[in-house]
Each structure stands twice: as structure tokens, then as C-alpha cells.
Amino acid sequence: MPEFEKPKRHIAMFPWIAMGHITPFIHVANGLAKRGHSVSILIPRKAILQLGHQNLYPNLIKFQTVSVPQVDGLPPGAETASDIDVSPFNPLAVAFQAMSKEVNTLLCTLKPDIVFYDFAHWIPDLAAKIGFKTVFYNVICAAFWAITIVPARHFPRDRPLTEEELLEPPKGYPSSTVVLRGQEGRTLSTIPLECGNTTFDAVITAAMQGCDAIGVRTCRELEGAVCDYLSAQYNKPVLLSGPVLPEVPKGKLEDKWDAWLAKFKPKSVVYCAFGSQLNLEKDQFEELVLGFEMTGLPFFIALPKPKGANSIEEALPEGFVERVGDRGVVYGGWVQQTHILKHPSVGCFVSHCGFGSMWESLLSDNQIVLVPFLADQILNARLLTEELKVAVEVERGEMGWFCKEDLCKAVKCVMDEGSEVGDMVKRNHAKWKETFACVGFMDNYMDNFVKQICQL
Template identity: 30%
Template sequence: MESRPHVLVFPFPAQGHMIPLLDLTHTLASHGLSLTVLTTPQNQSLLNPLLHTASAEGLRIQPLIIPFPPTQGIPPGCENTGQLPALHLIPLFMYSFKELAQPIEDWFHQQKKSSDGFGPPVCIISDFFLGWTQNTAAKLGIRRIVFHPSGAFAVSIIYSLWKYMPHEQVSSDNDAVYIPDLPHPVSFPKSQISPLLRRYKVLDTIFEFIRYNMDLNVESWGTLINTFYDLEAVYIDNLHRVVSGRPVWSVGPLLPPAVLDAEGTNMIERGKPTSIKESVCLQWLESQKEKSVIYICFGSHAFFSNKQNQEMAAGLEASEESFIWVIRDPPSSMPADEYGVLPQGFEERTKGRGLVIRGWAPQLLILSHPSVGGFLTHCGWNSTLESITSGVPLITWPMTADQYYNAVLVIEYLKVGIRFCEGAATVPNRDDLRIAVKRLMGREGEEMKRAEELMRAGKRAVQEGGSSSKNMED
């Protein structure tokens, strides 16, 4: 069997982290590499679409399933951030993965004797939440490349915050935190700094470990980032300087080929199974006029109270625009009668121009459809990049972590979105929503034109000779 370079890929098990790194795995395999994807038993099913596609296309991708290390404080069976009963457990969850270092080393040495044709890997590509894999790679005598699922602007901010901790010098949540080491002045209210950073305590074992992980990321042999040069050139160049001149490769937008190929018809399934048949969703979209639909979705960790839903529903109804609204059912830890309930009669009154999806939606299918003209989003980077690559402008409602940074990038620097709301617990104003939707869908600003320009730039980046395509070849 032909010998190919073998790479171990290690995603962090969170929806927004896994999806782009699995997309990258498919792309690397298409370039002739052999890849092993490491995950735990509860996450194994998330690899199935990729493995099925690889098998059909004759690509060399195999899974490596290692048991999740038992951790006091993490309920049994919780091996993905979406399974955690509370978000405050994420630091402990991150910390627990260091126990996989020895099993990885054992597997590496077994691969030297393996007859599966893969052999030991020459490189580890791992998520930036898994910085400790830098030490594992060094111990095994191979290279480690850090993968960032966020954009270059947000990553520059994250590195700066962990290095300098400027928020510790600010007492009030409303006061500005100025971010060092960026190519231009940037600040955010302290309340918008990631909870992971704000909870940091000196000499706390878990948080010191997380900060150490961030330091190790800077020491990695190189950095892969899900963005493209024409979108974030100044911040990609800045990252190259921040990480001491080590290579920084922009390899995005990382999306299934059908999204970027006008001839494509079949999308690779990504993430969790959808709650609506794609055929039903497509039929509804086909019944709408071009660029007439506002798509509303807030990611995998946002659950709206009934008060929030009431204002959202009233604003959408008053806008008289067509919409698709994705609503997550609350987890068992939330009172079922206080979350996820829509006003009585809302769906009936908006029938025909409104589609409510409870659970998971085929987001790429929706965003890439010609009838969609806007996206009301939490500004997670995957959603942001998917929207831009589809030529769809955004209405922003960031809620936590890097979402605030992405919203600023979208509004102030890329000029492809408008500000609506901020904060996960904020009850929006129905009139503000009506105005924002009418403005975006009425094409009163430059957002639609900019979105279409950036869509074309994103497609050029991944085509032969484009910036991301060249980086992938390198």
C-alpha cells in the first residue's frame, strides 16, 4: 500500500470546535494525507458522516476511540460540552482531557508495529483548548499544529487577554478593557470578556493549567485558522507576529464542497441530525421570494425565556417579513414552563411566511438558498463565516465568549452586519427588532453589497491559486 504522511487530528468535543476541524480533516485527506481522528465513545457518532464520505471517496480516514477519563464533578456519560448540565463545568471538562496524554503515547508506539498501513503519525493537529498536546508531540518527537475554530481577530484578542490579563486591572463590569498587541485600538466592557478569563484565579490548579495551555499554543510548530486572507488580512499578519514568526495558515472557509462549488448538489452532513426533513425545509424556501427570508438561530447553547420569545415573536410579526426561526428546547436543568414557549397563536398568524423549527436546523442548506436575505445570529464564528460565505448579511446578538469580538468585526470592520442586542439574558425590544429586520431586508445599508463581495472573496480563497488553497498545499 502506498505510504502517505499520517496525521493525528484531535478536536475538542464541542459543536463549534468539532465541525470545522472535521471539515479540515476531509480537505486534508482529499490532498492525499492519511488521517486518524481521536475522540471519545460518546462522540463517535459525530464522526460517522465524515467516515462514510471518506469511504465513498476512497479517502484514508480512520477513528481512534479512547475512553473519556473519569473525572470527579463531571457526570458519567458527559463527553461533550452539549451534554454538560451547566456551562461552569467547562474549565473542569477541559482539564480532564490531559489524562489522555498517556493513552495517546501508548497508541503512537503501537502504530510503529501496526500493519494497518497508517504507521505512527508525523504530526498532531489539535484544538487550541488542547494545548497540552504540544508537550505530547515534543515527547514523541513529532510536530504539533494548533487549530483555531475562531477567526484571526478573535484569536488575536484571546492570546492578548491570556498573556496580559488587562481585565484584572478593571473593577467595574461596565468599564472598558483595552486589548494590547492588536494592530489598532480595541476595547470591550469587562462584562464582555470571556467567562473563562474572568473566572481565572492565580494558583488555582485548573485555571493555571488552562493559561499554561494557551502559552503552549504559541510554542506550536504552526497555526491553522478557519478564515481567509481577504477577510482578515491585518489580523492574520498580526497573529504571525504574536506567535514569534511561526507559520500561520488561513485555510478557510472550511465548509462542505457543495457550499463553495456552484455545481455541487450534495452537502456532507455536519453536526447533529436535523429536526426537520431537508425536503420539507427546501419546499418552504422555494415558496419564498429571492432574498426575502430572515433566518434566526442562536447556536447550541442559547435557550430563550418566554419573555425573550414574546418580544422576538412580536417584533417578527410586526416586521411583516418572512422568517425561519430555530428554537432550542430547554435542558432538564431549566424550568420547562419558563423557556421555549411561543405566544399563543403566533405560528398560526404567521403561517405561510414563518417557519418555526424546534431543535436542529440544516443551517448551511438554509443560508445557501437564494430566498434567504439575512441572518439574526449569536455570532459564533462558524455561523458568522457560513453566513458571509453564503453572501448573507447579519443582525448581531452576541451572548458570550468570542461572540462579542466577532460582532465587532462584522459591524465595525467588515461592514456586513448591524447591531441589535447583546447578552444571553437580555430581553430584546420588539420595536428594535422590527426596525433592524426591515432595515436589513430592505437593503437600506451597504451590508448586502458587502456580503456579496465577501462571498466571492471566500470562494476565490479556496479555489486553485487562492490564498487558502495555496496554504493547504503548503
Template identity: 30%
Template sequence: MGGDQGALPASARPHVVLLCSPCMGHLIPFAELARRLVADHGLAATLLFAAATDTPSEQYASLAASIPDGVSLVALPAPPADALPPTAPVRERAVHAAMSSVRHVREISQSLASTAPLAALVVDMVSVPARDVATELGVPCYMFFTSPWMLLSLFLHLPELDAGLVGEYRDATEPIRLPGCVPIHAHELPGALLVDRSSESYAGFLSMAKDAARVDGILVNTSRDLEPGVGDGTDGVTKLPAVHAVGPLVWTRPAGVNRDHSRVIPWLDQQPRGSVVFLSFGSGGTLTSRQTTELALALEMTRCRFVWVVKRPDEATASGAFFGTRQGEEDLGFLPRGFVERTSGVGLVLPSWAPQTAILAHASVGCFVTHCGWNSSLESILNGVPMVAWPLYAEQKMNAAMLEVQAGVAVRVRADAGGFFSREEIASVIRRVMDEEEGASMRKRVSELRDKAGQALTKDGSSALALAQVTDRWRSSSTGEK
């Protein structure tokens, strides 16, 4: 793949500029896409991160330290701290940072274009407004959709759903049925669709969905084995761009190791195969104090070995760490009194962050309690680990439904009428997945998906070929070849 471009010096290779909004969950697959463009397709890649805060998060610093040669990662200046109130919603802050980055994208792209052919601009769902830079420079603009096809399909169909809907989404009694997707029930929709349709929040989401159709093509981080219906309902629709499944792209390069990380793997080495429950709610997810306590007590009830990546509780939002955690968040005083001591023989509690891919790849891990962020879901599948699905925000409830109902690799934890997850329910679902007999079919299914997903990324796999076709098109247009 990539012809003989790999023989060219880096400075002469066609250059791809990638722009990622300030979402760590987007940056991780963007980094892997950039790596593959360089390593597999003979292109040069500059990855721009539209920072929302001046101080890099621990997660960003770790990823930046493991970026391979040939990929340039640049954190763009954050917008002024007083540009938005500190209480502004996460999506509003992300959109503002992306919009503020456009002038920097223009300057950097123009500078790169003066030394080598510019092949394409790749943006995420939040930073599509930077498409104007691609138009000015005469290069294609593609969107890299870092969530599953199911959400992309909802995005692409939202304008017509909106036009035909009477009332509010949250009051709908019938699920939304999209081509090739499991039915989406009202309570599984992203929060931005559950507010009043007259609100600014909904208007912003609808605008973002309409923007998704303004690009020249869409790369989506999934594969046909994971989501057989990818692309359904878009073929032959002139207003919708072509969709290319190029995943699952996850970041597997070794991360920086700190004191906590260095003790995880040796501890896992001492545990029996498939005996450990791994719990993490991603780079952004947070629980309330009451829910954190309930989860801790549930872990004690299961008597399972565990590794728990725990963050400081947040009473106001489930995405309290969305823009990253800071160094020094090591005080675990918010856990139930005596919990760490009582579980010291069977569990490890890690504050805020951990080498997730290395943990999921370990043979002793038998179950992953996850918020169902798409990166975490893909990492779990690629390592053959079944999931306990505990979605928190964004499209995670949709992901959980797809993973349980369609893929058959997860079991959802069920909340009570007040949205609270009881210790009995949590413990019961963990036991079901860890049980040798009951969890057997899920382990078999996830192993099959692991093998198929890995195959999609090999040289002649469906996802690798799809990306090769796109990059060949970019290269041809940038160098004037036919």
C-alpha cells in the same frame, strides 16, 4: 498540491492525528481540515474527539454520518461523570475532557506510527497539553485555531496585556488595540476576561493563552480577505509561532435528514427570493424564557417569513446546549401561547437543530440572525447572506464587532441597560437588514467577501497555498526528504 502522495495506498501515506476538544464548534472545521488533508494533500488523517459526555449529541451523530472515506473519526471515552460537579463551567469541563484524552492520543498515535510515518499532531486551543505526545514521537505539533484572527491575536498578546494592566479588564475605559484588528471594548471581551483577575477562571484562560505559544505553528480558520491583519504583530517575535491563514473552512457535506429537515427545503422553495429570515444560535447557544418570548413577538412584528431553530430556554447560562442537544427535544410549549398557530403561514419553527448550510445556501434566505459563532459567521459569508448579530458567549461579541465595523456584513442588536433585547429593537434591526435599500450595501459587501473567500480556497488561492506549504513541511520531515 501534495506531490504524488495521493498515489500511495492509504496505509503508507504520512499520517496526521488531529485532536479536538468536546466543542462542536471546533469539530466542524476540524472535520473539514481533515477532509482537505486527505483529498488535497495526499495525507492520511485520524480525527480524535475528546468527548465530554457518554452519549453522542445529535450534532455529533450527524457529522459522523457524513465523514468522507479516508478520514477516521474516533470519539474518545468521556471522563467519569463524577469527575467534576455538574455545575462546573463549560470551559472547565472541556479542558478536563481534553486533558483526560491525552493517554488515548498517545496510544493511538503510537499505534499509527508503527504502520506509517506520523507527520504531525494538530490540536485545538483547549487541547494544547497533548503537545507532549508530539514531542515524544518527534513530530511537529500545530494548533488549528477555529476562531478568527482577532481572538488569536488577543490570545497571543494576553500575557503582555496582563503584565501591564492595573485593575480589572472590565473597568478599562480605553479599548484594547491589537495590530490589524478593530478596537476591543471592555464589554466585548470574552467572559473569562471580565471576571476578577485573581479568580481561577481567569487564571485558566491566561494559562490557555500562554499554551497557545507552545506549538510549532498555528493554522487559523480565516483568510486575508476577511481579516487583512492576520499575522500582524507576530512576525519576527521569536517566542510566537508562525501563523498561517487556511480558511474559511466550513462543513458543507450533506447531513443526515430527519422529519423536520426534509420539510425545510421544499418550504423554502416556495418562498420569494431573499424574503426569509433564518434564526439560529448555533449548536450551543440558549436564550432565557423571557428573551425567547420577546424574540417570538419580534418576529410577529416584522411580518417577515422566517425559519427559526429554537432550543429549550435556559435561565442559568447562554451556552446551555454547548455539549450538544439530545434527540426528543421537540416540545415547543415554552413559546408564547398561539405563536406557532399564528405564524404557521409565514414561518417554520424547528426544534433544536437544522441543516444550517443547506438553509443558508438557499436563494430565498435574505438575512441570518446569528450568535456570531465563527462557523456560522463563515457559513453566512460563504453563502452571501448578511447578518443580524446577537452574540451570546465566548468571543462572540468580538466577532460581532469585527463583522459589523470591519467587514461591514452585519448589524448588531443593542441591549438595554439590563442586557435585555426588546422586541422593538430586534424587529427594527431585522427590518433594516431585510430592507431593499438599507440592506443593499451590506448585501453587496457580503457578496464580494463570498467571492474572495471562495477564491482563497481554490488551488492557487492564498489559504490553499498556505496549507500546502505546511503539509509539504510535515511530509518532508516525516519521510526524511529535504
């Protein structure tokens, strides 16, 4: 047994209450528990019911239920970001901040050695009182913080910055000049956490300044220079956990989807998903499904119903179901994405390029088409299309919207046999997948991450 596993640590985790944040925290917890450490994860009851099956070490990982208080604007029963629409003012963020008293009580009882958090910027204030170390664990790309969050050099420090530290972020990827393609003049949109006079930038800056170490769900092969920049700016260690994805999905694909996919030729089906939080405008939803119809390929779209619609069926264009027949599925419920991406019939993944989906696409054998929406997704898409050259991005118009013709064009250019673009991204993808999927790659990152965490 490696020396760094002794003595065992007790780690508590309190992530932002969105599925895309809670899930990677659970994956990290599995990595810690695999190495003998105990973990307490503080999340709402609904999230436990939906994600509890991802706990691979129930003897070491325990879920602690925290309640989401009712605040103005928050729908009754809402407990995660999936329960509300994205808006400039986020009532869930208000409720999240109000959970501090209950979290304080729980941490006083649990007495952990280390606490992982992301948006709960007040956790470091509890550290001195209760007596634990803190890790700001970032589940999205490091580039997002380097570009969109006010650098730490604008805040008081215990020593002057060196000339090297005063340099701008690394050139290339990421770049301080990144803009939304087709949306020049508009600022990068961020996760809406504004509540009262507290802005998203202020929350994250405080969260990163107050911690003992910054953890990032990335690897040096992709973002080494950016992580070094963040370490210099915040004058603290930046620890990389690697992508932290489950190696093999448990169970099998639901029978009805397995049977439907099995009707088609290998690598012929296009799968599309944009995560659990994104609700498209009805017009964009229609353009999306019509674009898939235009490809002539079999397709599986898994998206929430668009804004203003009561159901997926209601939002479909007139005559769409009759024209497409059994060639296409548009489904508004939860699906086993990891299983679907591994199905022999699936050959292309159209995603929003959230960080989790980005890694799933890189570790799959599928062609990659990107339709990013938020700031971190824009940066992830730039990495995959312009730096690694493993994907194509759907072109946008002046207002940042895409049309059915552009979506169809992007899918066809990677799926058509003999396409030069399709062949190029496939070759590059295979090369990078070989790097990321090689034996020991993820385990080595997690081993070093746990060692550094324990040394805090």
C-alpha cells in the same frame, strides 16, 4: 502531482469536544486527504455518529474513538459540549484533561508525523516522547487571541523582543479597547474551560507556546495584520488555512422544510440559528420569537430549548402559535443549515456570528443580522458590521439584553425594500462574496497551508 505532497504525511487530530470545533477539524482533514495525506481524528463515539458523514475520504480519514471519563458534575452520557449547559465551571473541561492518558496510548500506537490540537495543551509534552510535530489549530478568529489571551511577551523566551514586536495589537480591527456593546464595565466572556486552578488563559497560552506552528482558520484579507502580530509574539510561524468550508452540501434539504420554504416568495424568509451550545434565558427566548413575529415576515428559528424549559413548545409565549400560524417555524432539533441558507426563499440569516456561521453568511446571498454573545462572536460581529459593513447588529440594552423591538428593527432595516442600510450592506456583501467565492480562493489557501505543514 505537486512536490509538497511527497512524501505523504500521517496527521492526527484531537480537537476540543464541541461540534463547532470538531466540524472545522474534519473539514481540514478533508483538505489534507484530498491532497493525499492520511488523517486520524480522535473524538468521542457520539461525535462520530453525528459528524461522521462529513468525512469525504473514508479511505484516508479514520475516526479513532476516545472515551469521556465520568467526573463530578458531568451528566451521565455527556460526551460533547452540546450535552451540557454553559457555566463558569465546566466539568467537560475536567474530563477532557483526564483523556490525556488514553490519547497518549493512541498516539503511541498511531505514530503520526504531525498532531493538530487546540485546547489539549499537554499534547506538546507527548511530542518529544513519541516523536511528532505539533500544530495548535485555531478555529475561531485570530483577533480573539490577540485581545483576550495574555501576550507571550509576559513569558520567558529564547531571545529578547524587538521594539516592533513590543507594539500593541494592530489598531482598528481588532482593538484592545473592544467592549461588549451595552455592557461596558463587563469583561469579554470566554469559552468556560476553568477546571481546578487551571484557567482558560493558562490553557491556551501553554497550548500556543508549546506548538511548532500556529494554524488559523482565517485569511490574510481579513486578519493578516493580527496573524503577523501573533507570529511575532509567539516567535513561530502562523499558517492560514482559509475558511475551510465544504463547497457543496451533500444530499438535498429535508422534504418537510423544502416544502415549507417553497410556500414563500424568493428571498422573503428570515432564518435564525445560534449554534448548538447556546441556550437562551427564557425571557430572551420570548423576546426573540416575539421580535420575529413583529417583522411580519416568514421566519424559521432553529434553536435549542431555553434554560428552564422542558421543550420549545412550552417556552413559546401565550397565543404565539395561533397568531403566527404557518408563517413561522420554531424548531429545537438539528437542521441542514447550509442547505437552508442556499434555499431560494431564504433572504436573511440572523446568527450569533460564530466563526463558522460568519463564513457561511459571507458566502451566502442573504442579508446578515447579528446577535453575538461570546467574546469571539463580538469581534466577528465588529468585523462584519464596522469594517466590512456587510451586516447589522441588534442593539442591546444596559445589561446586554435585546428587546423584541430592537430585533424587529434590525431585521426590517435590511429586509425592507428601498432601505438605505439594506442596500448598502447588500452591495458590500456582494463585493466581498465575489472575493471569497472566486475560483481557487479556498484551494490556494489549503494548498499553501498543506505545503507549510509538510515543511515542519
